[in-house]
Amino acid sequence: MKIPLLLGPLSKNNPILAQILGICSALAVTAKMEPALVMGVSVTAVTALASLILSALRDAIPNRVRIIVQLVVVSALVIIIDQLLKAFAYDASKQLSVFVGLIITNCIIMGRVEAFALANKPWPSLLDGVGNGLGYAIILLLVAFFRELLGSGALFGARVIPEALYERGYANNGLMILPPAALILVGVIIWIHRARNKELIES
Amino acid sequence: MENLANIFVRATFIDNMIFAYFLGMCSYLAVSKTVKTSIGLGVAVAFVLLVTVPINYLINAYLLSPGALARLFEGGAHIDLGYLSFIVFIAVVAAVVQLLEMIIEKYTPALYNQLGIFLPLIAVNCAIMGASLFMQEREYNSIAETFAFALGSGLGWLLAIAGVAAIREKLATANIPAPLRGVGITFIVTGLMAISFMSFLGISI
Numbered sequence: 001m002k003i004p005l006l007l008g009p010l011s012k013n014n015p016i017l018a019q020i021l022g023i024c025s026a027l028a029v030t031a032k033m034e035p036a037l038v039m040g041v042s043v044t045a046v047t048a049l050a051s052l053i054l055s056a057l058r059d060a061i062p063n064r065v066r067i068i069v070q071l072v073v074v075s076a077l078v079i080i081i082d083q084l085l086k087a088f089a090y091d092a093s094k095q096l097s098v099f100v101g102l103i104i105t106n107c108i109i110m111g112r113v114e115a116f117a118l119a120n121k122p123w124p125s126l127l128d129g130v131g132n133g134l135g136y137a138i139i140l141l142l143v144a145f146f147r148e149l150l151g152s153g154a155l156f157g158a159r160v161i162p163e164a165l166y167e168r169g170y171a172n173n174g175l176m177i178l179p180p181a182a183l184i185l186v187g188v189i190i191w192i193h194r195a196r197n198k199e200l201i202e203s
Numbered sequence: 204m205e206n207l208a209n210i211f212v213r214a215t216f217i218d219n220m221i222f223a224y225f226l227g228m229c230s231y232l233a234v235s236k237t238v239k240t241s242i243g244l245g246v247a248v249a250f251v252l253l254v255t256v257p258i259n260y261l262i263n264a265y266l267l268s269p270g271a272l273a274r275l276f277e278g279g280a281h282i283d284l285g286y287l288s289f290i291v292f293i294a295v296v297a298a299v300v301q302l303l304e305m306i307i308e309k310y311t312p313a314l315y316n317q318l319g320i321f322l323p324l325i326a327v328n329c330a331i332m333g334a335s336l337f338m339q340e341r342e343y344n345s346i347a348e349t350f351a352f353a354l355g356s357g358l359g360w361l362l363a364i365a366g367v368a369a370i371r372e373k374l375a376t377a378n379i380p381a382p383l384r385g386v387g388i389t390f391i392v393t394g395l396m397a398i399s400f401m402s403f404l405g406i407s408i
Contacts, residue, residue, distance in 0.1 A: 020233070023225065071293050075290040079289050101292075102336065104332060105329040179224075183397060187388065187391035190386055190390065191380070195382040
């Protein structure tokens, strides 16, 4: 019974593809695999912990001020993540620049807290948070995979397309590094995902 | 003056919130079905940006940046409150949105009826928070530059959402493959619009 909470958001109920949450700051970090991975891990940690904490506090929070309480908890968690990144992964933190701070306004976190954590016990909320965070991370990595492979001919900074191919006239697709490519790739991923999950199709 | 115009044009066209940084995508996707409502949301976002970014600039310059407290009391030079900026910025944004909602409701009920539903949404709009964080990162030097940046960003966001809403109104009658309808085609249209906005790259005044 707990398994769907964790695995559902990975594909069928994916936060980006099905619920259309959290696209805000997602795409700007997908030009390379490495920042996308760091961002995915950070968002998963914040979503899971925010769901856990707010679910544990749900009976103590007055309904009228809940948005402010949620924002305070989430910003405190993001500050911790930001300081950790600055201490242990300074380069990644510089690459992500403002997008670490923007985890606060990531709709996935507020969306899952509002829709799930405030009505459920801490343990299922934690699983739901981890599941949705991972669902987000998978899409980031998928987009980053194609952008880095086609745009720079590399994965995680390591060159994978052999030199011989370049000598025969192969060229990296410069458009893939630029922002529009991320939008078009997500559009195509949504297309494929909905073609396989017909019940998500909009009328 | 030249510098201000440059910052304004950069923020509107080159570093456009939607097309270059994907900020505010959630409400951009959810509310862009008709031109009228999207212009309402766009104006509200632009207005909140114009209020919150300068406030956050003042807080950042006079309270949070390293050594800023030296002006207030002795020994303040060693204190760096920079790590508090996230929580302070989001609190300012939430408070300003709440305050604006109350003021608009009291004095201009007509405007409130148009914008009312969007205002609470704006508190968690990444474009607002993002603009404050960009302001901090790019280190603008004066309040005038901050205003130019906020005005440009807001106008850019308004342009983007009004443009995509107009296209979506036309697309409603187009024959799009079923799985691509709705969000999917909106992403691809936004991508194509972003490519056209890239032609502004390199413009400076």
